[in-house]
Amino acid sequence: MCYLDKNTENRDPNLLVGFDMSDDAGVYQITPDLALVQTVDFFTPIVDDPFLYGQIAAANSLSDIYAMGGKPLTALSIACFSCSLDPSILVDILKGGEDKIKESGTILLGGHTVTDEEMKYGLSVTGTIHPAKVVTNSGAKPGDLLILTKPLGTGIITTAFKFDMITEAETKEATTNMATLNRAASEAMQRVGVNACTDVTGFGLIGHTCEMAQGSKVRIRIQSAAVPIMVGVLSLIEQEAIPGGAFSNRRYFQDWVTFEDAVSENLRIAFCDPQTSGGLLISVPKERADELLAEINKGKESKAFIIGEVLGKDPLSPIAIEVI
Ligand code: CO
Ligand code: CO
Ligand code: CO
16 A cells, blocks of 8 residues: 655654655545545646636646545645736636635635745645555556556647747647546546556656656556647657756656657657646556546546556666656
């Protein structure tokens, strides 16, 4: 269910998942059948529309609860806002956030705003989960199939928009995906039963898959042709609309990843693209994969794709991911 850090002998036994485990959210057990899942996340605007920014930031904050298999219960908003801006902008951001909080069935308890030249917004979310049903990113098993529930490319598309390389209309697929809750995918995986899950965010597909492989002590094979990528992303990479984070992810994880020669340079960049409010990356036993796909694809909220498989690990090799 979760692995414990060897250096934490004095660890509180109720702490089921802590920050030493690079998982999505912390989990603290309250009673034998109840644990709290807690997370906080906030960031600077990535779109011009304040309501949409609020929606995306809230969906992103809720995602870490969904990635653990939790049910979000309450939220607190956290915002930084400049006095020189029209206060109605902040109102619209908060309204966008409340829209997603409501859609998720979460209760907004309050929040806090401070003055800051650089605008930021997000949520601290508390959810509940049965202690035996926590889905960490470290339970993947050889033979599992790997499923991704949103296409890649939000970093590339928001970068291209920032540099006026695409119109607002051309960002629609990305902004819709970012504002989509991971709720349906999370509830489907809780019903079907899976071995591991995380959401794809700042480290990109490569980074988050790498963390799952390393935490699970397995090797993961990604089928590059099966990975969903949003329309226009590869041509924007060709035009060098690439966020700095894609390059730092590439450098940071390079020692643990091998790319087959046939995998193009542009695809490699797309796989390292930092995502905002990305999809869930789920490791599911092979025999349950079809059922999970059907469950997730039943609704219109999200679409799941099988993008790879989990292999046994060669203990002598540092390689955690192979991309073919
Ligand atoms: Co996460
Ligand atoms: Co997070
Ligand atoms: Co306050």
